Amino acid sequence: xxxxxxxxxxxxxxxxxxxxxxxxxxxxxxxxxxxxxxxxxxxxxxxxxxxxxxxxxxxxxxxxxxxxxxxxxxxxxxxxxxxxxxxxxxxxxxxxxxxxxxxxxxxxxxxxxxxxxxxxxxxxxxxxxxxxxxxxxxxxxxxxxxxxxxxxxxxxxxxxxxxxxxxxxxxxxxxxxxxxxxxxxxxxxxxxxxxxxxxxxxxxxxxxxxxxxxxxxx
Amino acid sequence: xxxxxxxxxxxxxxxxxxxxxxxxxxxxxxxxxxxxxxxxxxxxxxxxxxxxxxxxxxxxxxxxxxxxxxxxxxxxxxxxxxxxxxxxxxxxxxxxxxxxxxxxxxxxxxxxxxxxxxxxxxxxxxxxxxxxxxxxxxxxxxxxxxxxxxxxxxxxxxxxxxxxxxxxxxxxxxxxxxxxxxxxxxxxxxxxxxxxxxxxxxxxxxxxxxxxxxxxxx
DNA sequence: CGTCATTTTGAATCGTATCAACTATCGTGG
DNA sequence: CCACGATAGTTGATACGATTCAAAATGACG
Numbered sequence: 323x324x325x326x327x328x329x330x331x332x333x334x335x336x337x338x339x340x341x342x343x344x345x346x347x348x349x350x351x352x353x354x355x356x357x358x359x360x361x362x363x364x365x366x367x368x369x370x371x372x373x374x375x376x377x378x379x380x381x382x383x384x385x386x387x388x389x390x391x392x393x394x395x396x397x398x399x400x401x402x403x404x405x406x407x408x409x410x411x412x413x414x415x416x417x418x419x420x421x422x423x424x425x426x427x428x429x430x431x432x433x434x435x436x437x438x439x440x441x442x443x444x445x446x447x448x449x450x451x452x453x454x455x456x457x458x459x460x461x462x463x464x465x466x467x468x469x470x471x472x473x474x475x476x477x478x479x480x481x482x483x484x485x486x487x488x489x490x491x492x493x494x495x496x497x498x499x500x501x502x503x504x505x506x507x508x509x510x511x512x513x514x515x516x517x518x519x520x521x522x523x524x525x526x527x528x529x530x531x532x533x534x535x536x537x538x539x540x
Numbered sequence: 541x542x543x544x545x546x547x548x549x550x551x552x553x554x555x556x557x558x559x560x561x562x563x564x565x566x567x568x569x570x571x572x573x574x575x576x577x578x579x580x581x582x583x584x585x586x587x588x589x590x591x592x593x594x595x596x597x598x599x600x601x602x603x604x605x606x607x608x609x610x611x612x613x614x615x616x617x618x619x620x621x622x623x624x625x626x627x628x629x630x631x632x633x634x635x636x637x638x639x640x641x642x643x644x645x646x647x648x649x650x651x652x653x654x655x656x657x658x659x660x661x662x663x664x665x666x667x668x669x670x671x672x673x674x675x676x677x678x679x680x681x682x683x684x685x686x687x688x689x690x691x692x693x694x695x696x697x698x699x700x701x702x703x704x705x706x707x708x709x710x711x712x713x714x715x716x717x718x719x720x721x722x723x724x725x726x727x728x729x730x731x732x733x734x735x736x737x738x739x740x741x742x743x744x745x746x747x748x749x750x751x752x753x754x755x756x757x758x
Numbered sequence: 759c760g761t762c763a764t765t766t767t768g769a770a771t772c773g774t775a776t777c778a779a780c781t782a783t784c785g786t787g788g
Numbered sequence: 789c790c791a792c793g794a795t796a797g798t799t800g801a802t803a804c805g806a807t808t809c810a811a812a813a814t815g816a817c818g
Contacts, residue, residue, distance in 0.1 A: 377667050380757045385667040400656045404663055427645060434648070437655055438618045444662045445605045445622055449595050451669035452603040452714035456806070488765060496670035501806055503766055519815075520765060539598045674774070706797060716775055721798055737783080738797060 343419030348412065351485065355396065355407035355415060362403055364417040365433055366396035371413030372470065372485050375405040376493065386494035388444060391470035395436035410485040451496045454536050459495040460505040461535040464515065468525055478528045484521040509534070561637025566630065569703070573614070573625035573633060580621055582635040583651050584614035589631030590688065590703050593623040594711065604712035606662060609688035613654035628703040669714045672754050677713040678723040679753040682733065686743055696746045702739040727752070 346369065349355065355366060355373060368390045375388040375397065387405050390396045396407055396415070409415075423430055450462055464482070472480040486494070492502040506523075509515045514530045517523045525531055532538055564587065567573065573584060573591060586608045593606040593615065605623050608614045614625055614633070627633075641648055668680055682700070690698040704712070710720040724741075727733045732748045735741045743749055750756055 375663075377663075379667075379671065379755055383671045385670040387663045387666050387670075398656055399660045399663075400653065401660075404660055424649065427648075430645075430648065430652070431642065434652055434655070435618065437652070437659065438616060441655065441659055441662065442617045442619075442622055444659065444666060445593075445595075445617075448605050448662060448665055448669060449597075449603040451666060452605075452711075453597065453601045487763095493670075498807055499765080500767085500808080503764095504806090507766075536599075537597055705795095717797080718776080718799085719774060721796095722774095725798075 343422035344416060346414060346416045348414050349409045351409055351411050353409045353413075355409065356403055358403055358406045360403045362397070362399055362401070362420065364419055365398035365423060366407070366415055366417045367433075367436060368392060368394050368396055369414040369416050371409060371411040371415075373407055373409050373413055373415070374486070374490070374494070375407050377405045384493045385496070386490060388440070388447065389466070389494065390440075393436070394443070395433065395440045398433065398437055410490075449537070456495070456497050456501050457505050457508060458534060458536040459497065460491070460502060460509065461514075461531050462537075463491060463495060464509075464523065464525065465531055465535050468528070468531075472525070475524060480525045480528060482523050482525070484523060488520065561640035562634060563636075564632060564634045566632050567627045569627055569629050571627045571631075573627065574621055576621055576624045578621045580615070580617055580619065580638065582637055583616040583641060584625070584633055584635045585651075585654060586610060586612050586614055587632040587634055589627060589629040589633075591625055591627050591631055591633070592704070592708070592712070593625050595623045602711045603714070604708060606658070606665065607684075607712065608658075611654070612661070613651065613658045616651065616655055616658075628708075667755070674713070674715050674719050675723050675726060676752060676754040677715065678709070678720060678727065679732075679749050680755075681709060681713060682727075682741065682743065683749055683753050686746070686749075690743070693742060698743045698746060700741050700743070702741060706738065 343364075345364075349371075358377065370392050373390045373396055374386050375390070376384055376386040378384050389410075397403060397405070398420075418429060418433065423433060450459055454462065467482050467484065468480050472482045475481045484491070487499075488502045488506070489499040492499045495502065497505075506515070506517075506520070509531075510517065512530075514525070514527050514534065515523050516526050533540065561582075563582075567589075576595065588610050591608045591614055592604050593608070594602055594604040596602050607628075615621060615623070616638075636647060636651065641651060668677055672680065685700050685702065686698050690700045693699045702709070705717075706720045706724075707717040710717045713720065715723075724733070724735075724738070727749075728735065730748075732743070732745050732752065733741050734744050751758065
């Protein structure tokens with residue numbers, strides 16, 4: 323069945339390789355976009371869907387360094403890729419040949435804007451990892467996914483489908499899957515969120531969630 | 541006395557504001573370059589010295605998000621500054637008016653290269669905060685400061701002067717000052733480093749330090 | 759409807775934080 | 789130049805949040 327999805331995707335896969343080194347691809351969930359250590363030849367922008375950037379330690383520890391949603395730059399580093407990029411949902415990803423980027427000031431300006439946003443996003447994640455509690459981390463992530471993904475569900479509520487497992491959430495937030503699970507349940511116990519299936523979360527109280535995510539005045 | 545240094549610096553302070561919105565300033569240690577929430581008007585590159593970027597939580601928690609050494613981009617974010625920048629040593633900092641950056645492709649290319657390095661640096665810090673132990677964090681920081689700052693001291697040894705207090709090191713590494721201090725002493729106990737004054741560290745065994753900093757195959 | 763992966767829960771343990779001295783260092787003024 | 793107070797660093801005892809290990813419960817999917 324995994325194979326089926328892959329084949330289906332390959333069919334859609336080839337985008338129009340039209341002008342100046344731009345390429346758009348559609349990928350199924352759990353597909354590798356590029357691998358750690360690969361040379362960086364293109365800049366990737368997520369048009370639609372959610373992609374994770376992760377780094378694996380030699381001893382098995384894993385850090386999901388960044389999540390990139392629609393409009394966000396996935397990677398445009400110096401030297402080889404420092405992380406592996408993998409889709410979490412069906413994705414449309416546009417990439418630009420780096421040699422061509424230099425030639426087009428307009429394109430460069432656009433990518434720089436996205437790159438600057440990526441810096442800010444990553445810096446914010448640094449403050450999350452450096453100084454937030456487990457509960458604050460989970461609340462922060464839910465807030466971010468809500469902004470990217472969430473559909474309004476009336477009365478200051480919203481619903482989101484989590485495309486990450488508890489394990490992946492943990493590896494993004496610098497905690498363990500058990501702690502992630504306990505934090506979700508704690509948020510539920512407090513009435514901030516609700517869910518029957520672990521991946522279909524309803525934010526019952528958006529304001530409370532924002533408060534719990536730290537970095538907001540109490 | 542603090543006043544004296546400031547005055548001295550002000551004297552050196554004004555750089556040649558020559559071509560196209562570039563400005564170079566020399567600042568004494570512990571001087572604010574720009575403040576959180578200030579609008580971003582310039583891109584800053586550290587020519588010489590060490591600068592920290594830090595973010596303050598409303599409840600007093602602090603995260604030192606980044607350290608920028610010679611040749612490294614300090615800030616060029618979207619929107620207002622997310623962090624305050626403060627010198628740790630005497631610094632020479634060049635900044636470029638953003639409106640002029642757009643106009644000069646050469647300058648833009650140069651800054652983009654530095655910006656891409658900043659992303660990688662910050663991503664590496666994410667993995668440090670997400671998945672490393674206190675000892676690994678301190679070892680990693682010493683390794684980085686050695687690369688920036690360190691002077692060879694024979695037989696695979698090096699000496700560095702730490703321009704950060706234990707408290708600042710802790711706020712950079714997502715630990716407490718006590719844990720930072722204990723980690724330093726643990727490294728000393730193991731013979732990896734040595735010091736009499738807390739800020740004048742000698743790396744006795746560079747290879748062992750690299751090994752302890754994690755992310756290296758054992 | 760059975761199998762496998764994911765999630766949850768519980769209990770014990772561990773690493774780091776916290777709180778509280780104590781010591782060392784440094785800049786300052788007597 | 790030395791004594792002083794202030795700041796920074798170290799150390800110890802205890803507490804707590806998160807991890808670890810184990811097992812049960814739930815959910816996804818053929």
